[in-house]
Amino acid sequence: MPDSVLPAIRVAHAHKRYGAHAVVQDVSFALAPGETLVLLGPSGCGKTTLLKLLNRLVEPDAGTIEVNGQDVRRQPPAVLRRGMGYVIQQVGLLPHYTVAENIAVVPRLLGHSPDSIIDRTTALLNRLHLPPERYANQYPHQLSGGQQQRVGLARALAADPPIVLLDEPFGALDPITRASIRREFRELEELRRKTVVLVTHDVTEAFELADRILLLNAGQVQQLGTPRELLLQPANDFVRQFFAAERLALQLRTLTLVDVAPFLPESQPAESAQTTIQEVLEHLTLAGQPRAARPYSFDLAQLMAAFGQALQREETAWKR
Numbered sequence: 667m668p669d670s671v672l673p674a675i676r677v678a679h680a681h682k683r684y685g686a687h688a689v690v691q692d693v694s695f696a697l698a699p700g701e702t703l704v705l706l707g708p709s710g711c712g713k714t715t716l717l718k719l720l721n722r723l724v725e726p727d728a729g730t731i732e733v734n735g736q737d738v739r740r741q742p743p744a745v746l747r748r749g750m751g752y753v754i755q756q757v758g759l760l761p762h763y764t765v766a767e768n769i770a771v772v773p774r775l776l777g778h779s780p781d782s783i784i785d786r787t788t789a790l791l792n793r794l795h796l797p798p799e800r801y802a803n804q805y806p807h808q809l810s811g812g813q814q815q816r817v818g819l820a821r822a823l824a825a826d827p828p829i830v831l832l833d834e835p836f837g838a839l840d841p842i843t844r845a846s847i848r849r850e851f852r853e854l855e856e857l858r859r860k861t862v863v864l865v866t867h868d869v870t871e872a873f874e875l876a877d878r879i880l881l882l883n884a885g886q887v888q889q890l891g892t893p894r895e896l897l898l899q900p901a902n903d904f905v906r907q908f909f910a911a912e913r914l915a916l917q918l919r920t921l922t923l924v925d926v927a928p929f930l931p932e933s934q935p936a937e938s939a940q941t942t943i944q945e946v947l948e949h950l951t952l953a954g955q956p957r958a959a960r961p962y963s964f965d966l967a968q969l970m971a972a973f974g975q976a977l978q979r980e981e982t983a984w985k986r
């Protein structure tokens with residue numbers, strides 16, 4: 667982040683302990699406006715506690731937390747939280763309120779006009795694929811888990827806060843629904859403009875959504891960096907081990923044609939440079955696809971050989 671940009675969130679040397687248990691230990695990071703940071707790590711490593719330090723649901727024992735350049739201790743919690751959408755793991759919809767009423771809670775508190783609240787609710791429901799004519803007047807128990815998660819997200823976005831905190835927002839869903847909601851989430855224009863801090867223990871989710879990942883273990887930062895940096899330049903054995911089980915799948919999604927191009931027989935069209943190896947693989951292995959429709963001049967074996975060489979190069983460069 668350039669020095670001239672005021673961080674949306676800055677955490678400096680935050681500590682939190684419960685009794686003898688140090689849950690957050692000397693954590694520091696700064697987030698640029700519009701950035702998505704994923705807090706990743708094993709169960710109990712302090713992700714939720716760290717997230718709650720940001721909106722003062724938990725107070726640190728030491729360290730400073732600034733939001734938009736202001737120390738959060740100088741901001742009344744209620745005011746601070748209005749500027750930060752918050753989605754909790756259990757969704758937490760009010761059972762006796764309709765979907766529309768749940769979404770309208772914060773805009774009402776802020777005194778927005780009834781017309782603007784209806785407009786905003788309708789727009790959000792449409793954007794989240796919950797047609798308002800069908801869902802606005804339903805109650806939470808009439809919705810599936812995935813629909814409830816989307817209403818939770820709509821509620822967090824309703825007052826258009828510049829910062830959104832999400833604690834395992836897709837936690838309660840089966841893997842297929844989870845992957846499809848994640849896709850919708852990534853494509854939400856609304857979220858692209860916002861500063862997002864998202865807690866997960868799911869490595870694939872972290873790689874799909876993060877600009878940067880903060881990997882924690884036992885309350886301590888193991889590494890802060892882009893998904894690519896954590897995967898290809900692990901700071902220590904914990905980081906390496908944490909991604910070991912899914913290493914190949916992550917490498918296929920992280921490396922692009924740019925990375926493997928030097929090891930391929932012919933130069934590739936520039937427009938496909940950012941295509942991931944995973945996407946190329948899917949393309950090359952599509953059964954029944956006529957050869958002419960394939961834009962690549964190499965075959966599967968050549969691609970995999972180039973992929974192996976590109977990984978080797980990354981590894982050698984990192985060890986140097």
Ligand SMILES: Nc1ncnc2c1ncn2[C@@H]1O[C@H](COP(=O)(O)OP(=O)(O)OP(=O)(O)O)[C@@H](O)[C@H]1O
Pocket residue numbers: 684689707708709710711712713714715716867
């Ligand atoms: N209010 C509390 N009082 C005492 N201990 C707490 C409190 N809140 C959290 N802890 C402890 O702090 C540690 C970190 O908890 P936290 O919920 O931040 O972890 P997490 O990484 O989010 O875990 P998970 O992925 O399982 O949700 C845990 O050992 C937990 O038991």
